[in-house]
Each structure stands twice: as C-alpha cells, then as structure tokens.
Amino acid sequence: MQGLIKTRIELPDMLVLEILSKLPVKSLIRFRCVCKPWSSSFETPHFITKHHQNNLKNNNLNLLLKRCHGDTRDDIHYFSQLSTEKDQNFRLKNNIHLPFFDNFVHAPLIQGPCNGILCLAERVVGHNFALWNPSTREFKILPKSTVQRPPGLLEFSSFYCLGFGYDSHTDDFKVLRFVTYYFEENLDEGLMADWTRQVELYSLKSDSWKEISFTGVYAFASTLFNNYVNGFIYWKGVGVDHHILSFDMVNEKFSTSPMPEFGGTLEQYYLELLNFNELLGVIFYPREGTDKSFDLWVMNGSWTKQFSVESVLRVERPLEFWKNGELFLENSDQELVLFDPSIQELRNLGIHAYQETMHITAYVESLVPLNGRSEHEECIIRQPAGGESN
Template sequence: MHMPRLEFPEVLVMEILSKLPVRSLTRFNCVCKYWCSSFQTPHFISKHHHYNLENNNLNLFLSRCDGNTFQTYFSQLSTEKDQNYVVKQNIHLPFFKDDDPSVYGACHGVLCLLDPSTDKAAIWNPSTREFKVLPPSSIQRPPYFSPFEETYLTLDYVSFNHAAFGFDSKTDDYKVIRFVNLTFVNTEEEHPHPHFMDQVELYSLRSNSWKEIPSPDYTPTFGTLGNNYVDGICYWKTETGEYLDFRGLILSFDMGNEKFSILPIPEFVGCFPEYYVHLLVFNGSLGAIVYPSERIDTSFDLWVTSEGVWTKQFNIKSISGVVHPLGFGKNGDLFLRDTNDEVLLFDASTQELKQLEINTYLDHFRFAISLHAYLESLVRINGIQEDEKYIIRQPTRDASNEYRI
C-alpha cells in the first residue's frame, strides 16, 4: 500500500528555503525550473537577506598578504571547529595579481575591491562566487597650470584611495565612489616639486560606467575599519587644522542625491593626534573605536551613533601588547592585532582575550591584515562565476605546516 504523497503549499516551501544558506540554494537550482527562477526574484532575494540580517548570520574573512608571492589572499573564517575561529579556506583573485587590493563594503552581501595604485576595480559576491570586473575610468585628467612656474605641468602619478561601496534605493543601483589623487610635475626641472589635485569618481552598476562628481572641500584620512556604509550613506574621517590643533570631522556621502556633507566628531574622541579614531559599522549603525596612540597597554572605547546622538557601547580596559583593532565579529566580539602581529579575539560576553589558532604562514606582511564581515546574499551583479576564471582556491595548512583541505 502506497502512502499518500504529502505536498506543501509553494508559499511555505519558499519560506523554508529562504532560511537556507546560499550553498544549499545553489545546489537546489537543479531541482526544478520553478525553484531556480524563484531564487532570482527580488522578493526571494530580499527575504533571504533580511532573514540573515535579523539572525546576525555574519560571515568573516581576513585580507592577508603572502610575503613570498606578494599576493593578497582572502581567508574565510569558520567557527565550526571547537566553536573557535579557524581559517576555512584561502581565496586568491588572479585579477589583482601583483596588486594589493583594498576591500570596501559590504552592502547586501556584496563587496568592492580596488587597487589604490592602478585603475583596477571589481565587485564580488563571495556567497554566490560571482565576480564582476569594473571598466577602466574614462574621466579626463586635465593639465595642471602652475601660476608660480607659469607653465602647464605633466601628470606624473595617479592613485585611487578612500573608496566606498553602497546602494542607491531611489534608482535601485549599486554604486562605487573613490577619491583620485593626481600628481603633476614640471618635467623640465631636475628635481621637480610635485603639485597635487583631487578628483572624485562615481561608478554605477546600472550604467556600468564611471563619471566625475564635484570634490568636497575635505579629503578623507585613513581610519576606517572594513565597512563605512550605513543605510545609503558612506562615511570617512577627515581632519582640519594644524599639528597639535587638529579638529576631527566626519565626511559623508549620500548615494541617492550624490552630495557630500560634514558632521562633527563629538568631544569624547579626545585631542588629535593623541588618540586614534577608526570609523566602522557596528550592528547596523555608524560607530567609532577610540584609543590612545602612544601606549603599549591600550584601552578601547566603542561609541555608536543613532539619529545623531553618540552613546558609549562599552570600554575595554587596558590590554597589554595590543596595538590595533581589526573589527567586530559575531555577538560584539572584537578582533585585534598584537605586538607580535598575531590575531586575537576579545570575547565581549566573558571579557576574555583569546589567541586564535589562525594559520599565519601567509602573513609575512601582517600589518596588511584587515577584517571584513558580510551577510550571505543572492544579489546578482551581472558578473561571471569566480571558479571559471578568476578564483584559485588554496588549501589551508595546520600548525604543523601540513596541507589539508
């Protein structure tokens, strides 16, 4: 006797599937055409993303540099082993061969990678393994006329820094903004004095092109940890004033109206340059990690803003040997780098500092380590699958330097 076939309503089936990881959904694409097409609808993609957002299903990877090959690797972290962070696998992007790309994002689970010394840029969804190379900039670099030397100068060097990646909800478009620094010299002089000019470029995924936008009066400074995008707005730290009289400001850019604004950094920060200030995203809000610049035993304050009001989330008392914060993982755990260039974890629940068993054979240039957190996402970026051309996956090694998969 055959048991009656039990059928679930399609709405319930899609509700269940929206809670599964991307890897499972990718395998289920071959179950039937209806499932495959449903996974690509904006409704399902949004539902899947919001489930991961509500459950704080963060994924983490470290950007690291191999001291032998000078290539950048992305080491995906996992907590599957003994509930501690270990390197699950290393990913290398040959498109950035011999380059050192910086990572910006994540927005809806998608990251942006840019090399500051070249025009190379790409958008990457590490969950679907979709990878899109951005076109080179078509913006003109005008000649620079020096009134002091009364002649036009030659463009000598171009650098791309202080970028951000975000989403414009008004036009349903992903955008990349980057600051471009142009260096001009008088080639007729034996020891020419450089002259600098800034541009700002904005990329649209919808049009797949770059355009120049007006530059703000302030230039961002370094001091962003991983992600500087929150709800349609990108943020950078900037400064004004002279040495010992610096005044900290926050430069913001609205992806929707494509306008810059200036916000004050509250007085809790302390005086520059006695304190470091790093902007970052914490639990979906703009935050700032503040710590003294010249102490071996360092304490950290985390401040978070909501509707313009800054509130101290917590203070981590003096930690001996810690020199630099890397960013936050799940449940408010803070990743740190110590004086021995090892990666540590401050457990927010137990207030304990743990040394992680993370493979360090890549980290001959450990000062280049950065931490990036993202949510799994099905967002399509009109690229290609990374494993076809752009990704070489490397086996990790354990403490005995034996390779393992």
C-alpha cells in the same frame, strides 16, 4: 489488512519559497537544477531580499580573513574563510587566491560588505577595481573610468579614500573614489609638483563611471572597518578641524558632521569609523604602546559612548566586532586574537600574518548578482586549508 495508501501533500508555492529562503547559498545553488520554477524564483528581487533579510535576522555571519604570509607587507595576499561554528574555534576552512591583484605592488583594499558584496581596489594608483560576492562566487572586474582627465597629467593616486554602498532608490550598487592628480610645472625656480582632485562614482546598473562635484577638504577612509551605514558612506575629513565627511548614496551629495568629543587628540589616538549594529560608530585607541584601551562612540541622534575597554595587554589594533560584542584584535606577535569584554578574556586563535596585513570581514550570505563571471572563469583558486600551519 489493506495496503497503506500513500498520500502526496502539495505545499503552497509561497510556503516552499519561504522555507527555501532560509537555506544557505550553497544549497540554493544546488537546488537550481530541481526545477525551472525554483531556479527562476531564486533570481527574483523579492526572493533575494527575503533571503538576505533572513540571514540578517538570524545573524548568520561569515568570516573572511585577508593576510600575508610573506616576509614583507607587499608580498602576495590571499583570503581565508574561517569556520564560525561554536566548536571550531574559528579554524581555517579554505584559502582563496585572487590572481587579478597579483601584479599590483600592494594588497587590495577592501570596502564593504554591502548586502553580502565586497569591493576590492588597487591600493595606490587606483586604476583597478572589482566587486566580489564570496557566497555565489561571482567576481566582476570594473571598467576603466572614462572621466575626462586634466591636461598635463603626471600621474594620479586614489590615496585610500574609497567608498562602496547601495542606492535603495534605484536598486543600484555604487563605488566612490577620490582621485588626486599630479602635474609638473616648469617655473623659474625649477620643477615643482602641483595637484588637483576629482571624485568619481561607479554605478553597477550602468557599468560606468561619472564625475561627482566636490569642493570639500581631503578625507581618509577606514582601512579596517566597514564605513558604509544605511545608505551613507563615511570618512574622516581633514581640514582646519577634524570632522566626519559623508556621502548620501541616493541624492549623491556630500555633507559634514562633528566628531565625538572623546577627551583626547588625534595626535594621541587612532580612530576608525565603522558600522556598529547599523549605526555609525567611531572607535578610538592610543597610538603608542601595546597595552591598548578602546573607546566606542555611537551616533544615534547624538554621540554617546557605547563602552570602554581598559588596558588589553599586548595588542596592536582592532580588526572587527563579532556577534555578541567580542572584538577581533591583532596582538603584538601578529596573531589573531578574540577579546570578550564581558568576561575580560583574550583568546588566541593561532592565526599568524605579517605585521599589519590582517583584515577581517564579517558578512552575511547574499544572492545579489553582479553581472560578472564565475570565480572559475577568473582563475580564482579555492583550496582546503586542512593540514596547513596557521
């Protein structure tokens, strides 16, 4: 019998890249050393977009939890990755420490995700911002603003009003912040405080800030959910009447729209704006009590109520939606729980945090580069969470 003849099958390059675009980022980073064509292909806009679209299509979500284990809400916060495999019950995989925010009084605010990227910002004074790709482990500290400040400045604060999104026309990521300046005026009646406001926009492409014209009323960003939806950033506007303020990332213009008529008042209910399946959503829940009801409204041409969840016992606030409409919540014992409205089941995940310091982010992996530095260069520490008490 003649020896077997080995046949080498050459796959077309396009088919190989199609297969590779379905792999997790961790594998692609390892495969960069296979050959130079692969390494360079992984950096092309086409492959980056294809890889991200595949993750979106397959709903390949990852979970990142920010929390504080200290005795006060201002103790050092850190991030934890949660397992998303069905049999893992969202267990802690590893803890991530970001030294860049250690010296600030409050924990960083989180905006996004947008194409797998997160924007982190100093909570109060608003000088310090960073972009973070937790999949590629790239971290970029944003430069200080060079926008001209008003004379006689006392201090300034961004007051939680931030936004982060993507400009599809210029293929650029942008950060928007509202900056409030305080002054002292020595009047006959004595010292009094006065203030003015500027809006600043950061561009990743130019790596710089510029001023944006804005004459509207004050606004507040969601501190729990992602307020970026399909090229627009949304905030709760505050003025004579409550409304929604939006910013178009392409034409860099503001506009306003009405809130849904949900049958209550904002003195009775909290509201959070959110990205719900790539549509603008608003979730309302009572300010008082720990037996909460949740109403979700969605804008799809007009406001419609998506669903209502009645009387979930001993919970404080919503944190994030999961793949099949489940809702992560913080309960009255400051534990992370998952509520399934289809079967009215509340499942305790056994993860604790100091009161109202939990923030959970669901994101898909991305290869988007930030032109920053590696986590290792920024002294960011990742440690396995095995054996640690939740």
